[in-house]
Amino acid sequence: MASPARIEYLTEAQFDQWDRFVDASDQGSIYSQAFFLRALCEAAGTHFKILTVWKGAELLGGIGLHFAVSPYGARVHARGLLYYNGVVLRNFATKHPASATYRQIEIVQQILKELDDKKYGSLEMTNRPTLTDLRAFIWDGWHLGVRYTYQAPLGDLDKLWDGAEQNVRRLIKRCEQTGMQFVANDDFETFYRLHRATCQRKGVSPYLPFEPFQRLYAALRARNCAQIFFACLPDGKPVAAQIVLFSAHPVTHTWAAGSDAQYLESGASAFLRWQVFEVLHQRGFQANDLTDAMNPSVAKFKSQFGGTLVPCFMVAKINSPALRLRTRLAEMSARLVRVATAKFKPRDAGGSD
Numbered sequence: 001m002a003s004p005a006r007i008e009y010l011t012e013a014q015f016d017q018w019d020r021f022v023d024a025s026d027q028g029s030i031y032s033q034a035f036f037l038r039a040l041c042e043a044a045g046t047h048f049k050i051l052t053v054w055k056g057a058e059l060l061g062g063i064g065l066h067f068a069v070s071p072y073g074a075r076v077h078a079r080g081l082l083y084y085n086g087v088v089l090r091n092f093a094t095k096h097p098a099s100a101t102y103r104q105i106e107i108v109q110q111i112l113k114e115l116d117d118k119k120y121g122s123l124e125m126t127n128r129p130t131l132t133d134l135r136a137f138i139w140d141g142w143h144l145g146v147r148y149t150y151q152a153p154l155g156d157l158d159k160l161w162d163g164a165e166q167n168v169r170r171l172i173k174r175c176e177q178t179g180m181q182f183v184a185n186d187d188f189e190t191f192y193r194l195h196r197a198t199c200q201r202k203g204v205s206p207y208l209p210f211e212p213f214q215r216l217y218a219a220l221r222a223r224n225c226a227q228i229f230f231a232c233l234p235d236g237k238p239v240a241a242q243i244v245l246f247s248a249h250p251v252t253h254t255w256a257a258g259s260d261a262q263y264l265e266s267g268a269s270a271f272l273r274w275q276v277f278e279v280l281h282q283r284g285f286q287a288n289d290l291t292d293a294m295n296p297s298v299a300k301f302k303s304q305f306g307g308t309l310v311p312c313f314m315v316a317k318i319n320s321p322a323l324r325l326r327t328r329l330a331e332m333s334a335r336l337v338r339v340a341t342a343k344f345k346p347r348d349a350g351g352s353d
Helices: 012-024 034-044 097-115 135-139 157-163 166-177 188-202 210-222 261-266 268-282 296-305 321-343
Strands: 006-009 047-055 058-068 074-076 087-089 120-126 143-153 181-185 226-232 238-245 251-259 287-289 308-318
Touching: 006 097, 012 034, 012 047, 012 058, 034 047, 034 058, 034 210, 047 097, 058 097, 087 097, 097 135, 143 157, 143 296, 157 268, 166 268, 166 296, 181 268, 188 210, 188 226, 188 238, 188 251, 210 226, 226 268, 238 261, 238 268, 251 261, 251 268, 261 268, 268 287, 268 296, 308 321
Parallel strands: 074 120, 251 287
Antiparallel strands: 006 047, 047 058, 058 074, 058 087, 120 308, 143 287, 143 308, 181 226, 226 238, 238 251
């Protein structure tokens, strides 16, 4: 950059400017916005800061740092309900793509200089699929990984419908013919019951206990950036639910979901997803991020809606020497356990000598 850039942690008075910046950025999402991070931290007992890069009065980029306090320093991390926590960069309008790319690399390098500080014991970030140039992280010694998600483009629903699997289209049509209802309301208690039941089937815990999760939803709903949707039987009984997040950004996010095990074969979840697509399309949004596609069974379900599988790059770095040593010892211990288990595994009683 021709003139020196400066690093700045935002004050509360600057949060609205940051949130508008996030909405205008290709890498932006509601997960990076200050109002979302504040509500999440109040519910989860964590903390956040907004780290930014400026050139004069121009905001060039930054990151919403969600972190927990630890003996090793602040530990920046994503978590359930916070799916993206990576960098957000200004979109540069230029006839020369290489020039814009280099400017964005310089901005990321400025951010990484600050994150190398020992007050950050460890950092783990998942960037949105739109951040594809990770060279600045590689040059700075970060470790890279990848996750996947499906994104459903909402601009042309006829095209999306044609791309959906035949069985999904059949289930959606059957639900429509049998009187399945699509309902939008704020019945968080019913949503949580369905969400908790789904988590129990998968052998995992809900993202948050009921009361803090309810407070988090209420805070987001008060800003008109979250909505619960239900698929209900003709008699009004809710059998599938999901929460969608949205802001002025063109991409929306399926945040959390749940369903009644008794009606898994009814097609209610597929019906619900499609009805949500239609609502979001009518509101002018361009896409819905179905949120994560790493679990095989969940990934298979999400793949059936005609969306696009996209990679999301994860980056991680440990700054604390003590935490680095502890992590290495834990990895060595786990490796030794695997070796010992394989070595002394009892012979299969049904096998032959």
